[in-house]
Amino acid sequence: MTIRVAVDAMGSDRGPEDIVAGAVEAATDQLQPVIVGPSTLDTQGLELIEAPDVIEMDEKPTEAVRAKERSSLVIACRAVGDGRANAVVSPGNTGAMLAASLLHIRRVKGVLRPAIAVVIPARDGPNVLIDAGANADARPEHLAQFAEMGTILSREVLGVASPRVRLLSIGEEAEKGNQLALDAHALLAQRDGFEGNTEGRNLLTGGGEVVVTDGFTGNVALKLLEGTIRAILDGLRTEITATTRGKLGGLLIRPAARRLRTRLDPDTYGGAYLLGLRGLAVIAHGNSSSRAIANAIRLAARGVEHDVVGRLAQRLQEEVLESARSTPTTPE
Amino acid sequence: MTIRVAVDAMGSDRGPEDIVAGAVEAATDQLQPVIVGPSTLDTQGLELIEAPDVIEMDEKPTEAVRAKERSSLVIACRAVGDGRANAVVSPGNTGAMLAASLLHIRRVKGVLRPAIAVVIPARDGPNVLIDAGANADARPEHLAQFAEMGTILSREVLGVASPRVRLLSIGEEAEKGNQLALDAHALLAQRDGFEGNTEGRNLLTGGGEVVVTDGFTGNVALKLLEGTIRAILDGLRTEITATTRGKLGGLLIRPAARRLRTRLDPDTYGGAYLLGLRGLAVIAHGNSSSRAIANAIRLAARGVEHDVVGRLAQRLQEEVLESARSTPTTPE
Numbered sequence: 068m069t070i071r072v073a074v075d076a077m078g079s080d081r082g083p084e085d086i087v088a089g090a091v092e093a094a095t096d097q098l099q100p101v102i103v104g105p106s107t108l109d110t111q112g113l114e115l116i117e118a119p120d121v122i123e124m125d126e127k128p129t130e131a132v133r134a135k136e137r138s139s140l141v142i143a144c145r146a147v148g149d150g151r152a153n154a155v156v157s158p159g160n161t162g163a164m165l166a167a168s169l170l171h172i173r174r175v176k177g178v179l180r181p182a183i184a185v186v187i188p189a190r191d192g193p194n195v196l197i198d199a200g201a202n203a204d205a206r207p208e209h210l211a212q213f214a215e216m217g218t219i220l221s222r223e224v225l226g227v228a229s230p231r232v233r234l235l236s237i238g239e240e241a242e243k244g245n246q247l248a249l250d251a252h253a254l255l256a257q258r259d260g261f262e263g264n265t266e267g268r269n270l271l272t273g274g275g276e277v278v279v280t281d282g283f284t285g286n287v288a289l290k291l292l293e294g295t296i297r298a299i300l301d302g303l304r305t306e307i308t309a310t311t312r313g314k315l316g317g318l319l320i321r322p323a324a325r326r327l328r329t330r331l332d333p334d335t336y337g338g339a340y341l342l343g344l345r346g347l348a349v350i351a352h353g354n355s356s357s358r359a360i361a362n363a364i365r366l367a368a369r370g371v372e373h374d375v376v377g378r379l380a381q382r383l384q385e386e387v388l389e390s391a392r393s394t395p396t397t398p399e
Numbered sequence: 400m401t402i403r404v405a406v407d408a409m410g411s412d413r414g415p416e417d418i419v420a421g422a423v424e425a426a427t428d429q430l431q432p433v434i435v436g437p438s439t440l441d442t443q444g445l446e447l448i449e450a451p452d453v454i455e456m457d458e459k460p461t462e463a464v465r466a467k468e469r470s471s472l473v474i475a476c477r478a479v480g481d482g483r484a485n486a487v488v489s490p491g492n493t494g495a496m497l498a499a500s501l502l503h504i505r506r507v508k509g510v511l512r513p514a515i516a517v518v519i520p521a522r523d524g525p526n527v528l529i530d531a532g533a534n535a536d537a538r539p540e541h542l543a544q545f546a547e548m549g550t551i552l553s554r555e556v557l558g559v560a561s562p563r564v565r566l567l568s569i570g571e572e573a574e575k576g577n578q579l580a581l582d583a584h585a586l587l588a589q590r591d592g593f594e595g596n597t598e599g600r601n602l603l604t605g606g607g608e609v610v611v612t613d614g615f616t617g618n619v620a621l622k623l624l625e626g627t628i629r630a631i632l633d634g635l636r637t638e639i640t641a642t643t644r645g646k647l648g649g650l651l652i653r654p655a656a657r658r659l660r661t662r663l664d665p666d667t668y669g670g671a672y673l674l675g676l677r678g679l680a681v682i683a684h685g686n687s688s689s690r691a692i693a694n695a696i697r698l699a700a701r702g703v704e705h706d707v708v709g710r711l712a713q714r715l716q717e718e719v720l721e722s723a724r725s726t727p728t729t730p731e
Contacts, residue, residue: 125572190634200569203577237532237618240457245535245615267619268626283577284619286569287599291620294600295627299663302522303635306655316651323638323645331631 069099070368073152076104077121077139078159080354086158087111089360098368101152103143116151118142124353128162132170140164145171147346154347154367156338158355164348165201165341172344175376177383180205181343182213183282183350184220185289186336192274193225196235199339200286207250210234210279214255215382216342217277223373224366227275232258233265235280235288240264247281255279296331300324337362340370342379347371401431402700405484408436409453409471410491412686418490419443421692430700433484435475448483450474456685460494464502472496477503479678486679486699488670490687496680497533497673504676507708509715512537513675514545515614515682516552517621518668524606525557528567531671532618539582542566542611546587547714548674549609555705556698559607564590565597567612567620572596579613587611628663632656669694672702674711679703 074090076083083104090100091111102110103118118139122131132141140159146152148171155172157164165181174181182198197217202209214232221230234252236244241252243264255261265278267288280288303324307313329335337359338351347370351363370376406422408415415436422432423443434442438449450471454463464473472491478484480503487504489496497513506513514530529549534541546564553562566584568576573584575596587593597610599620612620635656639645661667669691670683679702683695702708 127574190630203569203575203580235619237535237615237622242459243535245613248535248615266626267621267623268629270623271627271630281577283569283580284616287567287616288619288623289599290569291599291602291623292627294598295603295624296631297600298522298603299628299631299659302659302662303656306659307652309655312651313655316648316653316655319644319648320639320652321648323641323648324635327631327634327638330634 069097070154070371071099071101071152072364072367073103073116073143073146073155074100074360074364075139075143075155075157075159076102076108077118078123078157080124083108085355085357086360087113088357089355090364092357092361093364098364100364101146103139103146116142116146122160122163124160126160126163128160128166131160131163132166141167141171144168144348147348148172153371154349156349156351156360156363156367158351158353158360161200161350164350168341168344168348172346172348175343175345175380175383177387178343179212180209181341182216183285183339184217184342185339186225187270187292188330188335189270189274190272192227193221194270194274194276194278195221195225195230196270196278196280196285196289197342198280198282198285199289200282201341202282204283205247205281207247207254210247210251210281211254211258214258214261214277214279215386216379217279218260219375219378219382220340220342221275221277223375223378224369230260230275230277231262232260232277232279233262235267235278235284236264237266238264239266251279293333300328334359334362337366340366340375342375345376347376401429402486402703403431403433403484404696404699405435405448405475405478405487406432406692406696407471407475407487407489407491408434408440409450410455410489412456415440417687417689418692419445421687421689422696424689424693425696430696432696433478435471435478448474448478454492454495456492458492458495460492460498463492463495464498473499473503476500476680479680480504485703486681488681488683488692488695488699490683490685490692493532493682496682500673500676500680504678504680506675507677507712507715509719510675511544512541513673514548515617515671516549516674517671518557519602519624520662520667521602521606522604524559525553526602526606526608526610527553527557527562528602528610528612528617528621529674530612530614530617531621532614533673534614536615537579537613539579539586542579542583542613543586543590544675546590546593546609546611547718548711549611550592551707551710551714552672552674553607553609555707555710556701562592562607562609563594564592564609564611565594567599567610567616568596569598570596571598583611625665632660666691666694669696669698672698672707674707677708679708
């Protein structure tokens with residue numbers, strides 16, 4: 068089977084040429100990127116689905132998606148809804164991607180809220196952070212579902228045998244947190260694989276974890292993580308190049324620094340999954356390099372291969388059955 | 400004038416000896432640390448206020464403060480309330496410190512909620528993050544007051560001429576955020592010096608900012624920041640020492656790495672201010688080194704010298720007058 072990934076070529080901070088280059092890089096016999104963009108675009112031989120319009124980064128998501136039905140972002144999502152593609156990748160407006168996906172790919176039955184899942188390259192293996200920004204305000208039952216979705220992603224795509232679920236909070240004790248965290252903790256505690264709260268300090272060390280949080284906290288955390296990594300590596304470079312001795316040392320440690328940078332580079336995964344939909348959607352960084360786009364397309368294809376959507380639907384159905392069984396029946 | 404700082408010698412993750420050593424290091428003619436701990440403790444010649452009991456890290460704050468009136472933490476706070484000390488430093492249970500301060504130092508008139516303010520050593524100067532953990536659930540009007548408190552700290556203690564207030568959120572646009580951030584943005588927008596939202600990625604770069612958030616988000620962010628700094632520096636060391644070439648380079652860049660580490664080290668400030676009280680309180684890290692304790696004591700003394708408490712009270716009074724003036728009077 069050939070996996071077809073619709074790639075939104077427009078609306079990124081860089082030009083469409085980088086997106087096309089990334090798509091060409093990712094293309095294989097089994098993985099066929101389909102470019103969505105204007106007819107004038109040089110697709111380097113890849114199939115094109117025409118979309119004359121563009122949703123910009125600063126547009127209001129819901130309005131833009133309604134007003135611009137012929138934008139590359141909307142048409143790319145619709146390609147998944149129509150079955151013309153198995154997955155979609157977009158480096159554009161995250162809010163618009165969420166709105167267009169809900170409208171054209173639609174939720175898996177039983178999913179309360181789709182969520183953004185990001186792979187965090189921690190020291191001891193990949194962690195999943197969910198929700199990294201789809202739901203700024205969330206309820207405890209949403210967080211409980213995020214745990215299910217993140218676990219499926221970790222197991223099926225990242226190959227973690229028994230993902231450990233943890234709730235991001237401000238202390239490891241169950242009674243530490245804001246009201247949302249306290250209520251979510253109580254719900255998660257009824258679940259296998261839940262290992263209690265975790266703190267931000269562990270996000271980059273422990274591996275194989277599914278770290279659950281609301282989209283506000285998760286997005287603040289993700290951006291803080293990315294910014295801190297960049298600030299420290301840049302700060303180190305500044306200090307090193309300040310002296311001749313440092314410069315010489317810098318040359319010698321360059322391969323070591325590059326290994327670390329490659330591991331921590333967001334481009335290594337290229338994007339974040341939008342989970343809970345009837346098709347796979349990957350949101351790439353707005354300023355993605357062609358390498359990042361290629362990796363985002365591969366990430367999308369891996370999700371299709373491992374049937375993340377089907378397994379999620381199955382898991383939610385099992386939950387409904389389980390809760391039906393555990394509900395005491397009223398005696399006649 | 401001699402500034403007297405009550406130092407809670409008990410309840411830290413390390414022993415009381417490190418705390419006493421830090422107090423001895425900080426002592427000068429103008430700064431007199433007063434040790435609060437058991438009578439058996441060797442205070443190295445410093446004055447002792449006797450406190451036979453200890454509140455442990457894992458005790459429930461409010462209950463512990465009520466049950467252990469003769470604990471070092473409670474007696475150290477009471478020393479400020481009684482006027483026997485100008486400030487208090489404790490490396491103990493943060494929640495207990497908050498509860499004991501509210502009870503024995505009490506709030507400045509008009510302060511809705513005391514908040515924890517941490518100095519973040521950013522590239523272009525010190526930022527203040529407030530609230531870093533006192534109020535897991537906060538309301539918009541609390542955040543507006545945190546902005547006032549953080550501004551006074553930044554101006555008076557850190558010497559920033561015109562601190563810029565920013566709201567921690569998930570996008571720079573006013574309409575990005577959870578409900579709390581949206582409502583807080585609307586309140587803050589009425590205030591001079593407010594420059595809109597900021598994202599986590601800027602916390603370590605821009606300087607002279609007062610970054611306002613609720614205590615849950617702020618605490619997650621602070622711990623993530625500290626953990627990421629440690630994880631990256633440790634990861635770099637691991638990569639460097641993996642090869643002979645790297646080891647040699649590592650020796651050469653050691654002074655550069657040390658400069659960066661010193662700037663980013665939480666011990667450089669030693670603690671966080673608990674603002675909004677009628678006396679100065681500084682919360683030190685639970686595993687503070689003697690150097691960190693010495694710096695926390697100096698931080699407390701600097702707050703007393705610059706009359707942070709008096710200026711805060713004055714500013715809140717001005718606010719009340721301003722809002723009285725701007726309220727339209729009903730015509731008779």
